[in-house]
Amino acid sequence: xxxxxxxxxxxxxxxxxxxxxxxxxxxxxxxxxxxxxxxxxxxxxxxxxxxxxxxxxxxxxxxxxxxxxxxxxxxxxxxxxxxxxxxxxxxxxxxxxxxxxxxxxxxxxxxxxxxxxxxxxxxxxxxxxxxxxxxxxxxxxxxxxxxxxxxxxxxxxxxxxxxxxxxxxxxxxxxxxxxxxxxxxxxxxxxxxxxxxxxxxxxxxxxxxxxxxxxxx
Numbered sequence: 001x002x003x004x005x006x007x008x009x010x011x012x013x014x015x016x017x018x019x020x021x022x023x024x025x026x027x028x029x030x031x032x033x034x035x036x037x038x039x040x041x042x043x044x045x046x047x048x049x050x051x052x053x054x055x056x057x058x059x060x061x062x063x064x065x066x067x068x069x070x071x072x073x074x075x076x077x078x079x080x081x082x083x084x085x086x087x088x089x090x091x092x093x094x095x096x097x098x099x100x101x102x103x104x105x106x107x108x109x110x111x112x113x114x115x116x117x118x119x120x121x122x123x124x125x126x127x128x129x130x131x132x133x134x135x136x137x138x139x140x141x142x143x144x145x146x147x148x149x150x151x152x153x154x155x156x157x158x159x160x161x162x163x164x165x166x167x168x169x170x171x172x173x174x175x176x177x178x179x180x181x182x183x184x185x186x187x188x189x190x191x192x193x194x195x196x197x198x199x200x201x202x203x204x205x206x207x208x209x210x211x212x213x214x215x216x217x
Contacts, residue, residue: 056099070107
């Protein structure tokens with residue numbers, strides 16, 4: 001099947017562009033969604049107990065019994081209670097990375113963050129959504145170091161391309177212009193294929209982080 005990548009939340013909005021971009025670059029893409037109607041390869045409600053384990057098992061089965069070569073943790077909830085947001089936005093990506101690491105081989109992971117967490121030093125005063133993304137940001141850095149050399153783990157922090165747009169209201173100016181889904185997808189593809197890069201948080205935010213005095217990792 002060639003290089004196989006699992007893209008969670010890979011059927012709508014940014015996820016659909018991610019999947020299309022990776023296919024165009026020669027990847028075999030497996031997509032997941034929490035709804036069967038979305039046309040995903042695998043249906044997995046990541047808010048449910050054990051869903052990440054079942055998703056990984058199904059992905060391996062669809063890849064001839066072998067784990068995918070890469071993982072893009074794109075699925076996310078923007079609103080909801082704190083426990084559900086944590087399960088989908090942090091617990092599920094973390095568990096999928098753990099399962100990928102357990103296979104013993106090499107692989108690449110890209111976690112999808114949010115441009116606002118690049119410059120947030122702590123989780124204090126953040127909303128529930130931002131707290132989950134801050135936790136995933138910190139885990140990205142920790143896991144990148146802990147899982148060397150088996151996995152390369154990086155993250156992309158998109159700007160207001162993310163839906164719903166209201167999530168980014170008041171987030172700040174974009175001096176370079178509003179990023180497109182295709183620009184975000186290109187950054188994800190780069191990090192998946194950057195053989196000697198790990199532990200990087202890459203903003204694709206039109207310059208928001210720099211304009212606010214922030215600094216990329």
